[in-house]
Amino acid sequence: MSPRQLLGRIGLWLSVFIIVSPAILFFLWMISLSLKYEIDNAAYPPVFIPEQFAWKNYADVLASNRFLTYFVNSLIVTGGATLLAMLVGVPAGYGIARMAAHKSAIVILIARITPGLSYLIPLFLLFQWLGLLGTLVPQIIIHLVVTVPIVIWIMIGYFETTPLELEEAARIDGATRWQVFRHVALPIARPGLAVAFILAVIFSWNNFVFGIVLAGRETRTLPVAVYNMISFDQLSWGPLAAAALLVTFPVLLLTVFAQRQIVAGLTAGAVKGG
Amino acid sequence: MSTITETTPAAAESAAAPEQQWHRPTYWPFVLPALIVVLAVIVFPWLFTIWMSFNEWKVGSPTTFVGFANYLRLPNDPRFVEAVGHTIFYTALSVIFPLIFGTLAAVVFHQRFAGRGFLRGVFIMPMMATPVAIALVWTMMFHPQLGVLNYLLSLVGLPPQLWVFNPATVIPSLVLVETWQWTPLVMLIVLGGLAAIPTEPYESAEIDGAGFWQMFRYITLPLIMPFLFIAGMIRMIDAVKSFDIIFAITQGGPGSASETINLYLYSVAFVYYDLGYGSAIAVVFFLLIVLLAAMLLYLRKRMLWTEIGGGA
Numbered sequence: 001m002s003p004r005q006l007l008g009r010i011g012l013w014l015s016v017f018i019i020v021s022p023a024i025l026f027f028l029w030m031i032s033l034s035l036k037y038e039i040d041n042a043a044y045p046p047v048f049i050p051e052q053f054a055w056k057n058y059a060d061v062l063a064s065n066r067f068l069t070y071f072v073n074s075l076i077v078t079g080g081a082t083l084l085a086m087l088v089g090v091p092a093g094y095g096i097a098r099m100a101a102h103k104s105a106i107v108i109l110i111a112r113i114t115p116g117l118s119y120l121i122p123l124f125l126l127f128q129w130l131g132l133l134g135t136l137v138p139q140i141i142i143h144l145v146v147t148v149p150i151v152i153w154i155m156i157g158y159f160e161t162t163p164l165e166l167e168e169a170a171r172i173d174g175a176t177r178w179q180v181f182r183h184v185a186l187p188i189a190r191p192g193l194a195v196a197f198i199l200a201v202i203f204s205w206n207n208f209v210f211g212i213v214l215a216g217r218e219t220r221t222l223p224v225a226v227y228n229m230i231s232f233d234q235l236s237w238g239p240l241a242a243a244a245l246l247v248t249f250p251v252l253l254l255t256v257f258a259q260r261q262i263v264a265g266l267t268a269g270a271v272k273g274g
Numbered sequence: 275m276s277t278i279t280e281t282t283p284a285a286a287e288s289a290a291a292p293e294q295q296w297h298r299p300t301y302w303p304f305v306l307p308a309l310i311v312v313l314a315v316i317v318f319p320w321l322f323t324i325w326m327s328f329n330e331w332k333v334g335s336p337t338t339f340v341g342f343a344n345y346l347r348l349p350n351d352p353r354f355v356e357a358v359g360h361t362i363f364y365t366a367l368s369v370i371f372p373l374i375f376g377t378l379a380a381v382v383f384h385q386r387f388a389g390r391g392f393l394r395g396v397f398i399m400p401m402m403a404t405p406v407a408i409a410l411v412w413t414m415m416f417h418p419q420l421g422v423l424n425y426l427l428s429l430v431g432l433p434p435q436l437w438v439f440n441p442a443t444v445i446p447s448l449v450l451v452e453t454w455q456w457t458p459l460v461m462l463i464v465l466g467g468l469a470a471i472p473t474e475p476y477e478s479a480e481i482d483g484a485g486f487w488q489m490f491r492y493i494t495l496p497l498i499m500p501f502l503f504i505a506g507m508i509r510m511i512d513a514v515k516s517f518d519i520i521f522a523i524t525q526g527g528p529g530s531a532s533e534t535i536n537l538y539l540y541s542v543a544f545v546y547y548d549l550g551y552g553s554a555i556a557v558v559f560f561l562l563i564v565l566l567a568a569m570l571l572y573l574r575k576r577m578l579w580t581e582i583g584g585g586a
Contacts, residue, residue: 088307095304115515118556122322244407259395
């Protein structure tokens with residue numbers, strides 16, 4: 001390696017380090033906050049690695065019944081909204097791609113542009129009128145606003161790139177359209193299904209707007225619960241940071257391990273709902 | 275967004291054109307369930323919102339039709355006018371900074387180095403993480419006495435700041451969070467653009483003795499322009515309707531110094547329960563976003579036209 005190449009290499013690694021450090025340092029600091037006792041969190045200059053780890057912060061958060069309730073709520077809302085979206089969105093993506101109905105994608109675009117709050121006013125009234133407030137149903141339904149467009153959008157993109165020859169061959173052999181979809185198109189589009197599923201899960205899990213309006217004390221999802229901890233219950237930083245980390249941990253884990261799928265999905269343009 | 279305008283039509287026409295007519299009616303059963311869901315949770319709310327915006331509608335009291343009265347209230351509502359100003363300021367900064375840093379990051383991630391995939395995963399963590407959880411940690415970092423940011427400032431000899439607790443610095447401080455969070459998205463889009471650039475121009479430029487900066491300025495930048503536009507557009511739409519971060523860190527405060535249209539909409543609809551007026555704000559807000567997006571598209575068309583016209 002010539003000196004010039006070596007210099008370029010060092011420059012590259014330095015740039016990589018500078019670019020990644022805001023993300024790394026932030027999450028390390030988050031971990032540090034969550035593992036410190038109050039004395040260390042209130043110290044100046046700040047303590048980065050405490051002498052004693054406050055694992056108690058995590059134990060406290062996990063031991064509270066409420067956290068478990070809210071975790072289950074989050075699982076039900078995200079799970080319900082994602083599965084329903086896959087159920088209706090995947091065939092729809094297939095149909096739109098095969099009919100080449102590009103104009104229909106405008107609806108998806110409008111959904112993407114609209115602020116989440118604008119759905120809340122009418123749907124809030126509707127749920128009130130139906131007497132559904134106080135259950136998890138309104139949140140599952142309104143999360144569809146986030147998950148359905150993501151799934152349809154990504155699946156249109158995938159089905160447009162899958163080859164038609166196989167499907168035609170199957171139809172000549174006498175398969176119905178549903179069988180062609182189920183046994184030919186769907187297996188080929190499996191990577192697309194994974195992308196759609198992962199992104200729908202993440203954006204539904206992270207959603208906050210819908211919860212603060214629709215959730216009662218018993219029906220909060222985790223992001224709303226954490227927000228309520230800031231404003232009401234907790235003032236000490238350790239347990240707060242621990243709770244925040246627990247809420248976002250599944251998402252971070254998914255991000256690092258499924259980064260290829262996530263990058264593929266995000267660059268297809270279906271970014272962030274609500 | 276990008277796929278609709280740029281790539282999809284071409285790809286799909288070549289694939290589906292011969293059979294199009296034949297297929298058209300028969301695929302309706304596939305689309306129908308989703309259509310019902312979309313009508314119920316997206317189209318119906320929109321129609322209902324428009325209708326409500328013409329009514330005086332407060333929770334618990336009867337509704338009366340008031341025509342355009344809710345819309346006429348808007349220009350005379352100082353809080354709304356102020357919120358529009360905050361939104362524009364917040365959005366402008368939240369588009370510019372991620373675009374700059376995202377492009378630089380994309381140039382770096384376009385190189386080959388060990389662990390690139392993993393580090394890219396780490397780099398996009400801020401945009402995937404739960405916004406409320408992030409906001410909570412930033413709130414702690416912004417703390418004037420105990421926050422780590424003022425400590426870092428003191429290390430480089432700068433005076434401590436009040437960050438989100440000072441009306442003059444609250445929006446730039448929130449933009450700092452927004453930039454940290456959304457630079458990765460710009461990076462991903464631009465990275466896609468960089469991957470599509472052929473290597474020949476660089477090779478001949480190198481032979482002609484062009485430096486790194488010259489190549490970036492005269493080859494890379496013009497070629498990734500369309501991607502920068504898409505990134506800017508998506509960024510703009512997201513920044514205009516930014517809610518979670520602002521709400522969780524400042525709730526629009528101190529006072530109403532960081533109250534954007536979206537936060538004001540929340541207050542009107544779900545704190546004062548003035549649903550008619552809230553609906554009018556929602557409609558105007560949506561039109562504003564569409565208008566901004568259309569302006570960007572128009573600008574892009576103009577630029578393309580001058581590029582072709584100038585022969586560049």
